[in-house]
Amino acid sequence: MDALRGILTRIVTTAITLFGVAVIVFAVIRIAPGDPIAMMLPPGASDEDIARLRALYGLDKSIVEQFFIWLGNVLHGDFGTSISIRQNVLGIVLGRLPATLELSFLALIIASTIGVGLAYLATRYRETAAEGTVDVINGIALSVPDFLWGLALILTFGVAWPIFEISGRVSPTLDLPFTSNFYLLESLVRFRFDITLNLLSHMIMPAIALALPLAAVISQLLKSSLKETMNQDYVMLARTKGFPESRVIARDAMRNAILPTMTLTGVQLTFLIGGTVIIERLFSYEGLGNLAIDAVINRDLPLIQGIVLLFAVLFVAINLIVDLLYTLLNPRLRHG
Amino acid sequence: MMADAFLDIADLSIVLRSDRAHRLLRSVDLHVNPGEVRGLVGESGAGKSMIGKTIFDILPRAVEAVEGAVTLGGTDLLALSSNARRREIAAAAALIPQDPLTALNPVRRIEGQITDRLTAILGFSKKAARDRALTLLEEVHINDPERVLRSYPHQLSGGMRQRVLIAAAFAAEPKLIVADEPTTALDVTVQKQILRLIAEMQAHHGTALLFVTHDLGVVAKICQNVTVLFGGKVVEDTDVKGLFAHPAHPYTAALINATPRYDRPDQSLLPVPADVIEATRAEIAKADAEWLSQRGQTLKAAS
Ligand SMILES: Nc1ncnc2c1ncn2[C@@H]1O[C@H](COP(=O)(O)OP(=O)(O)OP(=O)(O)O)[C@@H](O)[C@H]1O
Ligand SMILES: [Mg+2]
Secondary structure: OOHHHHHHHHHHHHHHHHHHHHHHHHHHHOOOOOOHHHOOOOOOHHHHHHHHHHHHHHOOOOOOHHHHHHHHHOOOOOOEOOOOOEEEEHHHHHHHHHHHHHHHHHOOOOOOHHHHHHHHHHOOOOOOOHHHHHHHHHHHHHOOHHHHHHHHHHHHHHHHHOOEEEEEEOOOOOOOOOOOOOOHHHHHHOOHHHHHHHHHHHHHHHHHHHHHHHHHHHHHHHHHHHHEEEEEEHHHHHOOOOHHHHHHHHHHHHHHHHHHHHHHHHHHHHHHHHHHHHHHHHHHOOOOOHHEEEEEOOOOOHHHHHHHHHHHHHHHHHHHHHHHHHHHHHHHHHHO | OOOOOOOOOOOOOEEEEEOOOOOEEEEEEEEEOOOOOOEEOOOOOOOOOHHHHHHHHOOOOOOEEEEEEEOOOOHHHHOOHHHHHHHHHHEEEEEEEOOOOOOOOOOOOOOHHHHHHHHHHOOOOOOHHHHHHHHHHHHHOOOOHHHHHHOOHHHHHHHHHHHHHHHHOOOOOOEEEEEEEOOOOOOOHHHHHHHHHHHHHHHHHHOOEEEEEEOOOHHHHHHHHEEEOOEEEEEEEEHHHHHHHOOOOOHHHHHOOOOOOOOHHHOOOOOHHHHHHHHHHHHHHHHHHHHHHHHHHHHHOOO
């Protein structure tokens, strides 16, 4: 009964959230100055041509009318036609989504590995120079925004020592035998590790740039959570059982400490995905974020709306997944 | 050092790191022979848990043992490296903690928490460890051991969890069990059962038991010998008969008068008189001054 109510509440709040996002996106873009139709036509176009094109895109109707027409279509899976690319918005957006998902996922893995690793070291060697070093690293990683990390990485490993690729998602000369846009995933499944390496060489720097601030957040949260956990009676008892400190931390403290860290990491992950907009641009990575900037420059309203809505859906999905993981990892919730 | 003692704490002093002249344990001597049941009695803050933590090498970081020796089964613990010391202690001794609600890991199943020392340290196979866990759970009178092994701590009552912790403590057949007020966190109705169970398990396994408690009544019931602690100092070390018949220290005598006697239910209880406490404090202050005058220089040098 409680679980059912929880799910219902969840569905309703999700729907309200998405509707709110839709309203805001729609309103803000209409209110902002600049005429997309004028930008589509050559300078000498006649008023008649402009009016015809307006009618074609439904821009001659009232804003409220436009909104409900658009919303009705969206609910039927029709996000309209992009003004700048002149293709179905849903198709364009879904085509770009895998690139951004793969980049964000790689960044998340890097951030978790670094974050958990640093928190572990600071706990294992607490009250030594190692703990202080971790605090300093966290401070630096947090105070520098992701795009500056991106620039620093480009200058270091793209220009000074050109180890990694600085632009694009994959070398254009490569022949890709793929059926989906999940290149990284497909290259792994098809054992085309040559392509995997090429992809990673492109993705590693933007992923690290995105990951560093999140890594610092995870490391800080987990470190303080671990500090508390290490004083719990069950950790003391584990010590009396003769296990070395490393195992006590890994087996008895870590899982308990990760639970509260995880919910906050979910929130931070949405910031990371927000960060892809600038980072993808910086690295000319063909994902959603890069597409979003193009769409804004071209004042491509249908495309912007599609992208923003998709981001909103992503954020909602992340929160759902985090809640689910929390329940799965917490026996008190799993077995009531 | 006592020749036949299994646990021998000699002249142990523990100080605060922040104020090394401040002693929490004051030249404590305590020994437990193989198979002996010894009570460790004292009011709250007397340092009973500090002694337990010293034995298991889990002292809080704020304090430090500056003097004395801890010998367990003939091994001088302080001479070992920290990981070796931990293994040595775990092989010889086990702890039954005070609060069963916080002493079990909430995200791990009971099975692992009983068997982990068997599989990880003693090299039991998973199956053998599980069988041993089932036997132990039966020994502590748990009716459905299979279900309990699969459970998480929050699915068990406080009394059940304490039984699980007792089973876990006996799992590796330690020679010494330290029980730190194992019943104070429990319902009054369960306290007696758990107390009886610990005594029963001790007798069955022949383990030495250091039983930490506030309650002289409990000491009278299950212990052979007793150490009384006041302000981190041992004020009495005797056998239980001697304790009640002719206590050596005025504080102990006062403590006996403050304890309900099962053999004299109508006796009126007297609180420990203020002047006895004052006198004992003065005694400690004098010992401290002496100790400091001998070691003041070295203590300062070490900090
Ligand atoms: N982490 C710590 N840092 C500093 N002092 C401490 C710490 N833990 C305990 N103490 C002090 O050490 C002394 C002995 O404490 P201990 O816990 O051994 O008392 P106890 O006899 O077990 O009392 P109780 O019956 O309440 O459990 C107390 O004065 C206490 O304030
Ligand atoms: Mg205590």
